[in-house]
Amino acid sequence: MSEMFIAKGDFPAIIERLMSRYRVYAPVKNGRHYEFAALKEAGAADLGFKNTRMSPKAIFYPQAERMFEYSLAKDDPEVNIVKETPKDFSPQVVLGIRPCDAKAFRLDDANFCSDKFKDPWWAQRRESTTLIGFACNSPSSTCFCTSVNTGPFDTTGLDAMLVDTGDGYALQVITEKGKNVLGILELKPAPAQVAGKVEELKASAEKSVATAFDPPAIAQQGTLDIFNAPIWDEIHFACLNCGTCTFMCPTCWCFDIQDEVQEGTKGDRLRLWDSCMFSLFTFHGSGHNPRSQKVQRVRQRFMHKLKYYQDKYGTGTACVGCGRCVQACPVNIDIRQVGRLMGSGCSCPA
Amino acid sequence: MSEWEPKVITFLCNWCSYGAADLAGVSRFQYPANIRIIRLPCTGRMNPKFILAALRHGADGVWVSGCHPGDCHYIEGNFYARRKFALLKTQLEYTGIIEPGRVHFSWISSAEATIFAEKARKVVEAIKALGPAQHFIKKQAEVA
Amino acid sequence: MQAYTEKIREAAKRLLAEKKVDGVIGFRKGTMPFMNEPFMAKTPEQADLLVWDGNCGINLANYLPKRTDKIAIVAKGCDSRNISIQILENQIKREQLHILGAPCKGMTDKRKIQDELDGKEILQAEEAGDKVKVSGRDFEKTFNRSEYLQENCAICIHRNPVISDEMLGEPVQEQQVERYEDIKQIEAMLPEEKRKHFDELIEPCIRCYACRSACPACYCPTCFVDESKPQWVGKTTDPTDTRTFHFLRAFHVAGRCSDCGACERSCPVGIKVREFTKKLEKEVKELYGYEAGMVQDLRPPLDVYRPDDPEPFL
Numbered sequence: 068m069s070e071m072f073i074a075k076g077d078f079p080a081i082i083e084r085l086m087s088r089y090r091v092y093a094p095v096k097n098g099r100h101y102e103f104a105a106l107k108e109a110g111a112a113d114l115g116f117k118n119t120r121m122s123p124k125a126i127f128y129p130q131a132e133r134m135f136e137y138s139l140a141k142d143d144p145e146v147n148i149v150k151e152t153p154k155d156f157s158p159q160v161v162l163g164i165r166p167c168d169a170k171a172f173r174l175d176d177a178n179f180c181s182d183k184f185k186d187p188w189w190a191q192r193r194e195s196t197t198l199i200g201f202a203c204n205s206p207s208s209t210c211f212c213t214s215v216n217t218g219p220f221d222t223t224g225l226d227a228m229l230v231d232t233g234d235g236y237a238l239q240v241i242t243e244k245g246k247n248v249l250g251i252l253e254l255k256p257a258p259a260q261v262a263g264k265v266e267e268l269k270a271s272a273e274k275s276v277a278t279a280f281d282p283p284a285i286a287q288q289g290t291l292d293i294f295n296a297p298i299w300d301e302i303h304f305a306c307l308n309c310g311t312c313t314f315m316c317p318t319c320w321c322f323d324i325q326d327e328v329q330e331g332t333k334g335d336r337l338r339l340w341d342s343c344m345f346s347l348f349t350f351h352g353s354g355h356n357p358r359s360q361k362v363q364r365v366r367q368r369f370m371h372k373l374k375y376y377q378d379k380y381g382t383g384t385a386c387v388g389c390g391r392c393v394q395a396c397p398v399n400i401d402i403r404q405v406g407r408l409m410g411s412g413c414s415c416p417a
Numbered sequence: 418m419s420e421w422e423p424k425v426i427t428f429l430c431n432w433c434s435y436g437a438a439d440l441a442g443v444s445r446f447q448y449p450a451n452i453r454i455i456r457l458p459c460t461g462r463m464n465p466k467f468i469l470a471a472l473r474h475g476a477d478g479v480w481v482s483g484c485h486p487g488d489c490h491y492i493e494g495n496f497y498a499r500r501k502f503a504l505l506k507t508q509l510e511y512t513g514i515i516e517p518g519r520v521h522f523s524w525i526s527s528a529e530a531t532i533f534a535e536k537a538r539k540v541v542e543a544i545k546a547l548g549p550a551q552h553f554i555k556k557q558a559e560v561a
Numbered sequence: 562m563q564a565y566t567e568k569i570r571e572a573a574k575r576l577l578a579e580k581k582v583d584g585v586i587g588f589r590k591g592t593m594p595f596m597n598e599p600f601m602a603k604t605p606e607q608a609d610l611l612v613w614d615g616n617c618g619i620n621l622a623n624y625l626p627k628r629t630d631k632i633a634i635v636a637k638g639c640d641s642r643n644i645s646i647q648i649l650e651n652q653i654k655r656e657q658l659h660i661l662g663a664p665c666k667g668m669t670d671k672r673k674i675q676d677e678l679d680g681k682e683i684l685q686a687e688e689a690g691d692k693v694k695v696s697g698r699d700f701e702k703t704f705n706r707s708e709y710l711q712e713n714c715a716i717c718i719h720r721n722p723v724i725s726d727e728m729l730g731e732p733v734q735e736q737q738v739e740r741y742e743d744i745k746q747i748e749a750m751l752p753e754e755k756r757k758h759f760d761e762l763i764e765p766c767i768r769c770y771a772c773r774s775a776c777p778a779c780y781c782p783t784c785f786v787d788e789s790k791p792q793w794v795g796k797t798t799d800p801t802d803t804r805t806f807h808f809l810r811a812f813h814v815a816g817r818c819s820d821c822g823a824c825e826r827s828c829p830v831g832i833k834v835r836e837f838t839k840k841l842e843k844e845v846k847e848l849y850g851y852e853a854g855m856v857q858d859l860r861p862p863l864d865v866y867r868p869d870d871p872e873p874f875l
């Protein structure tokens with residue numbers, strides 16, 4: 068792993084160099100919040116953020132995406148032929164992504180890009196994207212990455228990682244992809260004392276993240292024991308089933324497919340984010356709904372994240388501890404508390 | 418380019434205004450062909466969604482007409498409708514979905530064929546003056 | 562207002578012990594500063610978890626529709642008006658309810674306080690009377706709560722509950738304020754400006770429908786956003802779909818909205834969705850002299866008529 072260094076004053080120029088070759092996404096301040104956006108000018112990138120309000124998943128998996136198009140015009144020789152919508156898969160860089168979010172993409176790959184199944188759009192976007200992460204020197208109080216198998220300096224999902232050392236950024240190159248992208252920048256190697264500084268920052272950041280719950284304790288319990296435990300009655304009460312948590316979450320991947328027809332002659336097949344919190348999500352054509360009750364939907368979300376995923380893939384929870392759902396839930400349903408209840412042998416402490 | 422003609426989706430109650438349209442036709446009163454009539458059992462059936470759907474699918478204007486208040490075939494259907502229309506028209510204009518003059522309402526009895534033809538002309542004229550509706554039409558979704 | 566906490570607990574324990582109710586709906590302390598979680602205490606022991614302070618802005622009436630048990634519920638002015646509407650619309654029966662009326666001095670807007678802190682993270686917030694002291698890693702600051710109220714609370718003119726079975730405190734003084742300044746400003750705009758204003762307002766909307774889900778007046782068996790035959794609202798993030806959603810959501814609560822602000826508070830991207838509903842509130846008041854839920858036996862305005870109703874649309 069090679070270490071390089073970028074003085075803060077040089078940073079905008081570095082971003083510009085990247086922009087000359089790649090589409091560069093970076094956190095941009097928008098009103099009260101930060102969001103990842105494709106940069107139009109280097110100066111818009113702002114690393115003064117804790118994390119973005121929405122997760123960066125939309126870069127690979129947009130909230131609404133056209134998959135296919137077709138013509139319904141009788142006189143069109145190509146009538147009724149469904150054609151894939153052309154997309155831009157040119158190389159891009161995501162700059163400043165947090166380690167938890169990058170790790171989340173790894174977890175999402177289980178769904179979109181495994182040995183068995185490949186979602187063509189997710190896979191191609193992943194392939195053409197280089198993730199240059201940004202370590203968290205001062206995690207938020209809602210972060211609990213260290214409880215769920217990642218951390219503020221975790222490089223698992225990254226191609227390279229920046230660490231803010233005060234006067235500049237230490238840059239660790241992690242993968243070949245990262246090396247190729249950063250090669251064009253002709254960066255200087257980091258001065259000797261930087262490695263020590265990074266270690267220090269890492270230790271203090273990791274220490275500042277509180278333990279939220281214990282995923283192995285959840286894994287060890289019987290699925291039905293947790294499923295049938297009395298905890299859900301209390302957990303679900305406040306939930307509005309608004310789906311905010313799922314839309315913000317970097318590892319919520321569920322979608323709906325809809326056709327839209329314009330003027331009776333042209334049609335689109337769209338993929339749209341959906342949410343297990345919505346009752347329509349499981350509504351059958353027959354009129355039956357296996358998750359017609361709020362309590363079932365709330366349970367599904369947490370069971371999927373913290374239990375089913377662990378059991379199915381053996382790679383830990385499908386939650387990376389980014390804390391977005393904790394911050395955004397309008398009624399303060401807190402996955403950390405739910406995780407504790409799920410792992411506590413299911414006796415309600417309250 | 419041929420001269421643009423507006424499409425006006427027109428919701429008429431079965432018992433009065435639809436009868437007026439019919440009578441206007443039978444009596445050979447001229448009224449513009451821009452209006453596309455959809456028959457309602459009563460203006461009480463009128464739902465705000467219908468207006469939005471018409472605009473969304475490309476209507477340049479909407480006109481709703483029914484029995485005079487007090488003459489509703491179902492006694493009070495248009496009394497209820499009246500409150501909805503009042504709020505609907507203001508809210509459509511307030512939110513900028515339409516400019517004033519794109520959505521019209523009237524009470525026309527089945528005997529008032531001349532009034533019907535006259536109103537149809539006025540509605541079409543007003544909408545023509547505004548030009549094609551653009552804001553609320555759902556074209557191909559603006560998505561990734 | 563924290564003084565209510567003791568009273569709520571006392572009432573909850575009494576009502577639960579005497580088996581007068583099956584549960585008491587209130588709030589318990591949240592895991593985050595400025596947050597409480599709606600909570601139903603079902604045992605006298607759980608009653609000790611109930612709290613009350615300036616972070617109870619979620620409208621608890623939202624948890625009532627279609628319940629079949631007997632419930633005690635803490636209700637602010639706005640909540641109580643929504644309960645009246647729910648009773649009128651057969652969502653719950655008056656006999657099922659024991660209403661603990663909470664005269665209200667407004668709920669704190671955490672977004673406004675956060676705006677003063679230059680991005681620093683609030684780790685703790687302590688409320689005492691009108692003061693709220695917030696602190697974080699390297700700062701501490703005290704605010705006057707009355708200057709940082711949710712916007713609907715700042716202009717609320719019905720702070721006292723309109724129905725209750727017992728009151729948690731003396732009535733508070735009602736405010737004399739102009740409720741519609743922002744609405745009038747929009748009304749004065751040109752059509753093109755209005756369009757732009759609302760398009761910008763809803764631009765960040767992620768169509769999660771939290772605003773709908775938090776609303777105590779939303780209980781259609783099938784919400785229009787879920788209807789598929791025909792589908793009235795497209796499900797994409799296309800501007801027309803989002804405009805349709807916001808228009809219809811607001812229209813559905815016309816004359817039934819108490820301006821409780823739960824919708825705005827719940828929106829994860831901070832859209833001022835009340836700009837849609839308040840206009841309808843204003844119209845309903847001007848045209849029909851009606852304010853949602855203020856009178857127990859007056860059905861909502863789109864459910865009734867007068868033969869001489871005005872016809873400004875002609």
Ligand code: SF4
Binds near residue numbers: 312317385
């Ligand atoms: S469940 Fe919550 S904390 Fe976990 S990854 Fe999703 S949004 Fe982040």
Ligand code: SF4
Binds near residue numbers: 307396397398399
């Ligand atoms: S954000 Fe909160 S209220 Fe909304 S669905 Fe998620 S847990 Fe429920």
Ligand code: SF4
Binds near residue numbers: 765766
């Ligand atoms: S809560 Fe906010 S983001 Fe969600 S649908 Fe309503 S306005 Fe849009």
Ligand code: SF4
Binds near residue numbers: 778
């Ligand atoms: S629309 Fe908003 S302000 Fe009105 S009752 Fe519903 S949640 Fe409250």
Ligand code: FES
Binds near residue numbers: 458483
């Ligand atoms: S039947 Fe004509 S308006 Fe009711």
